[in-house]
Amino acid sequence: MIDFLLEIGFEDFPPSYLNKAASDLTERVEVLFKKERIFYRTMRKIYTSRRIGVLILGVARKQKAQNVEVQGPPKKFTYDENGKPTAMLEGFLNAHNLKLSDIKIVRTQKGEYVSAIKAIPAKDTDDILYYEIPKIIASLEFPKTMVWNQEKIRFPRPIRWIVGLLDRKPLRFKYAGLEAERYSMPNFHFSFEPIRMEKPREYINFLRHGGVVVDPNERRKIIKNRINERAKLLKGEPAYDENILEEINCAIEYPDVASGEFEPEFLKLPEEILKTTLKALGNLVWVKGTNKFICIFNGRRKAEDNVAQGYARVLKARLQDAFFYYQNDLKQGIAKMQEATKEMVWLEDLGTIYDKSIRLIKALKNFEGLTDLNMDVLKRAAELCKADLFSNMVREKEFTSLQGIMGYYYARSAGEDEKVAIAIKEHYLPAFSGDKLPRSKEGAVLSIVDKIDNFLGAFIAGQRPTGSYDPFGVRRNAYAIFNIFDAHNFDIELLPIVVNYLKLYKNDLDKNLIIEFLTERIERYLEDLGYRYDEVDAVLYNTNFNVYDARLRCDGLRGFRDKQEFLQLVIGQKRVHNILKNIKDPGQVDTTLFEKPAEKNLYQRGKEVEEKMAPLFPEKKYLEIMKLLLSLRKDIDKFFDEVLVMCEDKNLQKNRLALVNYVHQLFLKFADLSRIVIEGEKDKNNEKQKT
């Protein structure tokens, strides 16, 4: 048994690509070993900011041997009349390196054939790795790559060395102008001298001496311990989570720790400013509630004082800037910032930011009916919500993410109601997919209206999303609208609001474009909640994008989905759908034209159900509604069994179609069940079912 080390060394990698790159590499090497039947004991994933790799212990020198059956020519062509092997048989033997004594005759479906068991010689592991490892490296994919030399190989950063060491032998395959060798590189804070390895087992320790902890899990643990120990010393609690830990882990090779302070007066800054400033400086962790920070750095212990002082100096300058902006903003006041919104164009031809806030205020009317909604608070918040875009703070690149949050502070300092300030703060939420939603009702409504304004504005400005192109985040905005409606149980149809909103823009954008877009978004939203696409399809029929209502209808469907009766009902509705498909005006039912009891019965039962359903709709008792509709199944089946709809008598036929339509409309009040897909049948089959 021998060992294998693969290490790809590069200049400092984008931290966000690192873990995936190392995982993909390890996985693909593992697949290779399995596919090629190379035995190994353990496999370890390696990554630091300057290398990815895999260390495999207990590797077999050769593949596992394998016998395969090979099939030759048909029996009748194997020997000539003299009993000598034919050219065809000779050819087969030569091709597979077999002797006459190796072959036998087997029966197959096509007749009798020559066959033989052939031993495939086990290839050497180093041969396989020599050819296959470069292919694996080339197969790695990244969001963004570059070229750096005339080889024109693409990778996120220049590859500068490759270790490919099998036992004591370098593999010497070539990639990106380099040869896989036995030399790795240390942390540059420690040395520039290559680290020579006789065999892979030396890797972890030799590199540790070179200032590199190659195992990411071990390194993460060290980072965590160092932060915690230092925090203890500083008598505080460090503000970090697993994400921050991994970000730090991906940016270094060897963790050491320093700590420093900033002037206590900066603690007067809102916590969000403090945190944003610290975060922009990379590996700084705030000690909660104090004026102290901990810095995980990538270097030697000797550097601790310089690192502590250096970061403290930069932090001080940044906090001074922030403090200066913040003080100036407070002095200036939110009213003046709001004035400035009148001068800044939002999107060309779509007016200023101020115009935008006027639109928001007008659109609030749509929500007037909601209980517990303070319209005065809402109007005020809409007026002020964009003002902080003109604060010194938010105009700084580093602090743009604080939009809304700064608005909160500036509104409060101007004496605005806490609720107004909160709505301002929350109206940008969710700021990214997976972010938290507005909690206050006012914040929720303002956020919805702002997002409607955003996505319509983008549409009007010709920035509709296509493919991966969505510069205004229009898709995310629309998704968030549904998310907020639903989370707050707002029982409101979105479509009329959007159509009204277009008037505010004085634009005659094609309504169908918007409907198509919103349909795709609401489907995505509901499907993300776990509803099946056909369920969503069925209920969206007449909800006008009331997502809250659509979700409850989906629940109603869900309750019956697996029942046999339900399936029969769906089949029935598909039939009805097809019958009615080409009928333009089915007209009214004329009870005097009923001929058979089944007709009369169905009509009466329909009337019963209609009456019972009516009060259930406002209460959204969709399970009960579904139950009522389900109770019609027998009557419908009976009708179709006993009554010929497309009969000769045109008057009778018309009346029967009207009856079918009447029942169909009852169902449509709840959902279009004909859109439900039945197992073993694709939704296209809708078309094929002819009556």
Next chain:
Amino acid sequence: MSARKIITFENLIFNLKKYWQKKGCLIFEPYNSEVGAGTFNPATFLRILGKEPWNVAYVETCRRPRDGRYAENPNRVQQYYQFQVIMKPTPDNIQRIYLESLESLGFKLKEHEVRFVEDDWESPTLGAWGIGWEVWLDGLEITQFTYFQQAGSIDLEVIPVEITYGLERICMNIQSVSSIFDLKWNEEITWGDIYRENEQQFSQYNFEESDPERLLLLFKEFEIEAQNLFKKGLILPGYDYAIKCSHIFNLIEARGVISVSERAKMIARVRALTSEVARLYLKK
């Protein structure tokens, strides 16, 4: 703090010039018109095009009208110095060469942290972008390190590296001062002695006294001049006017009077000029 000998601003420049001269760079001089970065200097923008090897180092005076703070902010000024290095093709051990340049300035790597922070550089007006990093020394950004991929909207045939040192930043660290104005230029004269008045006057001009309408007019005139020169095959004088457009654009932007989309349009107009320069230069 280690007992590092104080290096004056002028000596910092001498040291870097000597270091890169030893590494095979031609020591060049700044461009003589307002530029936002050393990249605009023809010794970078034009020479990185094509296949011929080119190694050069020079100081560039950079104008960033929007960054002025009336000499009231210790870290922000509207004019400062870059030390620009271009090596084409890029030596394989360029990261080491760069790190050793820091050692040559007295920063022992054992006693500091040098961090390469992912930052892909882009200049929309030059139609140029590259992959690289901000280099942080103990948390302070001191260098932009970029492998150019495109310039003048053209894929580069040979990949150059651009290393841009922020001279004042580095010097502030060396001299342990917290204000750019306190930097010792030589033993007697500070950076502030030379530039305080300059910062005040230019800040006032950039933010208050420039005439946006006239600037827009100038922009248009310079643009036409550049286009006319291109038609006559006079690429180099034409490039001069493209650079002037870029500076005028920066001045207009400092006034904060253009909308996001207008801004994008003006950038596209400058890029059209610089891309034309690149195209014609390569054709020659």
